[in-house]
Amino acid sequence: MTQVSQIVLVTGPSGAGRSTTIHVLEDLGFEAIDNLPMGLLVRLMDGPTLNRPLALGIDVRNRDFSTDGFLDLLKNLGAIDGLQVTTLYLDCSAEVLLRRFSETRRRHPMAQGASPEAGVARELDLLQPIRDIADILIDTSMMNVHQLRAEVERWFAPSEGRQLAVSIESFSYKRGLPRSLDIVFDCRFLANPHWDPELRAADGRDPDVAAFVASDERYGPFFDKVKDMLISLLPAFRSEGKAHLSVGFGCTGGQHRSVALAEAVAKALADAGQQVSIRHREMERRRMDVRPD
Known part of the structure; x- marks a missing residue:
């Protein structure tokens, strides 16, 4: 099995800043993979040895995504000796998510022909059990991309010689x-x-x-x-x-x-x-x- 010492699972509602966070972690030296089907993670872990931490972006657009599947994934990863697993949940208020989708004119992935409001509400409800157990929760409702970058760096930038x-x-x-x-x-x-x-x-x-x-x-x-x-x-x-x-x-x-x-x-x-x-x-x-x- 590949020798990875740290995995950060980045998730949260669509529009909360997951892609931006993945890019920040990549800049910090993480091997970053976005939208990897959860079923392929075991194969990834059995692949060649990685000499740096791994950041995985997981959300409802993953084709095999489910709340139970995510929780099972956490349980399985937690059973691996020497592996530090961190769930980073990017939170955001429903009002701000709706405004962001309106400004970008993107279709919400869970709208399914219904209103964006219905899609946002459905996704927040689906993700609530994951939010409840997240190790780190960052509320991006009032953040721009620069503030989000600074917040992620405060959590994950190398800490040698750095103060709290x-x-x-x-x-x-x-x-x-x-x-x-x-x-x-x-x-x-x-x-x-x-x-x-x-x-x-x-x-x-x-x-x-x-x-x-x-x-x-x-x-x-x-x-x-x-x-x-x-x-x-x-x-x-x-x-x-x-x-x-x-x-x-x-x-x-x-x-x-x-x-x-x-x-x-x-x-x-x-x-x-x-x-x-x-x-x-x-x-x-x-x-x-x-x-x-």
Whole structure:
């Protein structure tokens, strides 16, 4: 049997970014194969020795695809000694998937003459058991191809001498929790700049808004404890082999308090020598909603 030390199974709904991810993994040194029938994987494993990790793109367009077949494949691969198997699931909201198919005018592979909405719903339902057991879930709903590349690289780029990558994200509870967060902090107990007419239109990156949030007597102890906890935990996560940690800060609208906390914590971690990226989900949504005339 071929000596492959690592296999990454890349799957998810059509339009979520599987092909882009396969290309990124290929650039990172993986042997990449897209849309390989699952029944041929055993033959591939019995073939010539591969001296690099393997990335396989599997989705509903594979001619022998089924949920049970995928789960059986995972079980069989997991029984191979010395083989690290990772399921990477690229998630995306139904609304965004529909918009992507509309923009590209592609036909959804599961529409079968029905509406694209029906195809998307059918596929998401079919893939739910795989999503539930995925080792890594990347929600691409708010990502462009460059952001997706960066996220995949954070997970799979060679880690020798590299620090744990920390992603800090702000969000609105009204729109739900981002799906890929490891740790979440609720900021809704802090004084809300929304009720100050002079601050309402600004966001937590504005110095006046940040100062307003920090003036709450509960802010200081909360910020210090969160910062100290994260700094103390990061080496432990790194020693366990974790390559990326995603931390979220949420508030009601995702504009003021969560943004201010995310910015402050990201700066504190960066000042402590950590590798940090920051994302404000609701700010990105607003930019996407602004269309030129």
